[in-house]
Amino acid sequence: xxxxxxxxxxxxxxxxxxxxxxxxxxxxxxxxxxxxxxxxxxxxxxxxxxxxxxxxxxxxxxxxxxxxxxxxxxxxxxxxxxxxxxxxxxxxxxxxxxxxxxxxxxxxxxxxxxxxxxxxxxxxxxxxxxxxxxxxxxxxxxxxxxxxxxxxxxxxxxxxxxxxxxxxxxxxxxxxxxxxxxxxxxxxxxxxxxxxxxxxxxxxxxxxxxxxxxxxxxxxxxxxxxxxxxxxxxxxxxxxxxxxxxxxxxxxxxxxxxxxxxxxxxxxxxxxxxxxxxxxxxxx
Amino acid sequence: xxxxxxxxxxxxxxxxxxxxxxxxxxxxxxxxxxxxxxxxxxxxxxxxxxxxxxxxxxxxxxxxxxxxxxxxxxxxxxxxxxxxxxxxxxxxxxxxxxxxxxxxxxxxxxxxxxxxxxxxxxxxxxxxxxxxxxxxxxxxxxxxxxxxxx
Numbered sequence: 001x002x003x004x005x006x007x008x009x010x011x012x013x014x015x016x017x018x019x020x021x022x023x024x025x026x027x028x029x030x031x032x033x034x035x036x037x038x039x040x041x042x043x044x045x046x047x048x049x050x051x052x053x054x055x056x057x058x059x060x061x062x063x064x065x066x067x068x069x070x071x072x073x074x075x076x077x078x079x080x081x082x083x084x085x086x087x088x089x090x091x092x093x094x095x096x097x098x099x100x101x102x103x104x105x106x107x108x109x110x111x112x113x114x115x116x117x118x119x120x121x122x123x124x125x126x127x128x129x130x131x132x133x134x135x136x137x138x139x140x141x142x143x144x145x146x147x148x149x150x151x152x153x154x155x156x157x158x159x160x161x162x163x164x165x166x167x168x169x170x171x172x173x174x175x176x177x178x179x180x181x182x183x184x185x186x187x188x189x190x191x192x193x194x195x196x197x198x199x200x201x202x203x204x205x206x207x208x209x210x211x212x213x214x215x216x217x218x219x220x221x222x223x224x225x226x227x228x229x230x231x232x233x234x235x236x237x238x239x240x241x242x243x244x245x246x247x248x249x250x251x252x253x254x255x256x257x258x259x260x261x262x263x264x265x266x267x268x269x270x271x272x273x274x275x276x277x278x279x280x281x282x283x284x
Numbered sequence: 285x286x287x288x289x290x291x292x293x294x295x296x297x298x299x300x301x302x303x304x305x306x307x308x309x310x311x312x313x314x315x316x317x318x319x320x321x322x323x324x325x326x327x328x329x330x331x332x333x334x335x336x337x338x339x340x341x342x343x344x345x346x347x348x349x350x351x352x353x354x355x356x357x358x359x360x361x362x363x364x365x366x367x368x369x370x371x372x373x374x375x376x377x378x379x380x381x382x383x384x385x386x387x388x389x390x391x392x393x394x395x396x397x398x399x400x401x402x403x404x405x406x407x408x409x410x411x412x413x414x415x416x417x418x419x420x421x422x423x424x425x426x427x428x429x430x431x432x433x434x
Contacts, residue, residue: 068385071386072385072387076300076301076384076405079412080300082408083304083409083412084304086410087307
């Protein structure tokens with residue numbers, strides 16, 4: 001009995017020191033008829049707990065190793081593919097047939113795409129590894145600063161933003177900002193073909209939960225195809241029409257789930273999309 | 285036996301990265317003398333004028349800049365920084381880390397050991413060539429080093 005009570009996770013501030021709790025329970029049960037059974041069951045519990053902890057630590061170091069590999073090992077060969085295909089396209093073009101040049105441009109395009117995917121994967125991986133730092137957060141001010149950053153994308157467009165009152169919450173500010181950034185940048189992207197884009201940011205009450213949402217009147221999507229909407233690299237529209245690696249929603253899902261919340265969407269083809277999510281409430 | 289002063293010491297184990305870097309420096313019209321070594325051990329021999337480079341002890345002027353990869357066989361880049369920067373004779377050589385890694389531990393350790401600059405090699409060749417050209421010009425033309433006095 002006994003062993004490290006260190007918890008290798010960050011699910012929330014209210015995590016319990018399990019071994020200490022076990023010791024306390026044993027103290028309380030001393031001398032009682034329940035003690036033998038309790039001792040046995042608590043012993044099993046502690047073993048399970050230690051295994052889980054170990055798995056979590058292993059998982060974390062796997063993440064680190066993976067993202068290091070992505071970050072470093074994959075880049076050098078990709079740089080070679082990108083570099084030499086580009087050099088051939090630009091400088092040796094005269095000596096090459098049209099077909100050769102065309103194939104070289106496919107190679108180059110492929111490496112560019114792969115570079116983008118790598119960066120997205122890296123961003124996703126870093127997010128997964130960064131610890132949660134929750135504090136009293138104002139979604140309203142976060143949305144404000146996100147819209148400022150997205151300003152350049154709104155140039156020359158008619159966009160009708162509606163931002164309702166948003167209750168404060170207990171969340172990691174940077175991650176919440178990333179969530180709104182991804183949702184709003186999607187909203188802007190998929191309303192591009194609308195004469196007037198309508199984007200709404202608000203919240204609603206669902207029982208005793210606060211549900212935040214971002215709604216747009218854009219191209220939407222078919223709900224029947226949306227099984228893996230929040231999966232990594234999942235795309236529901238042709239790349240030629242709407243660019244993007246398909247990592248934005250995966251990040252949103254990861255962030256929301258780490259907060260203990262849920263995220264879901266409702267949409268129709270050409271009928272816009274609404275994304276809803278919950279986080280812990282400020283007053284629990 | 286080459287006794288010409290070396291302006292740029294390129295420490296790079298990857299042959300394609302070496303070729304791309306040299307090409308980028310040429311494109312930026314940097315005609316200074318560039319010497320390439322392929323691992324940290326050879327880099328240290330060069331910097332300290334010993335081993336294969338003992339003949340360089342007579343040359344007063346060191347490289348104007350050392351472009352240093354981090355992940356290399358034998359002796360890695362961080363160890364090169366550690367040794368070069370902890371020795372009075374060699375501390376002045378500017379070391380620019382040129383690596384694929386943008387991992388925080390590498391960044392922190394490189395600067396902690398005294399690297400002058402840290403450039404992450406872009407995957408995109410155009411950006412890479414641009415970065416190498418710019419840093420080459422900066423360190424060989426713009427940057428000023430103290431006169432040799434040892």
